[in-house]
Amino acid sequence: MIATGITVREVVEHLAFETAFSAEQIMGRGRSAYLCELRIACLWCAREITNLTLINLGRAFNRDHATVIGLLNRAAYLREWDPELRALTDGVVRCLRDHIWEIAA
Incomplete structure (x- = not known):
């Protein structure tokens, strides 16, 4: 996890x-x-x-932090176990990290 200016919305839009x-x-x-898996993938990418924090991730996804931990x-x-999902995430x-470096350069 790194501190970035990337928002959850940007992560969601990129996954979309x-x-x-x-x-x-x-x-x-x-x-x-499949939608549930994408939502979980998006949460993982955002993390x-x-x-x-887990609390703020939960707020962004309209879930509580305990649900976020489970997800x-x-x-x-x-x-x-899913190479396609791993490749996607x-x-x-x-891509988002590369974007961060492009902005910083």
Whole structure:
């Protein structure tokens, strides 16, 4: 985790750009399996790229911090067993970190 100027909204929008879903769908209450996985992936990316606390991440995703902990554990499991999800999340984090370095340069 690094301190950045990247917001959760930017993470969500980047993930939406990489998938067939809108930012509103990712942040919404949809319960399809793939949407839930994207939401978990987005939360994991936000945790990796922002300096937000679990409480503030929960607020951004309209969840409490205990739910955030459970979702981050689920994200670790999914990343371990789903190479496509791992590639997606790694790519989003890498792209956003590269963007940070471009701004700083």
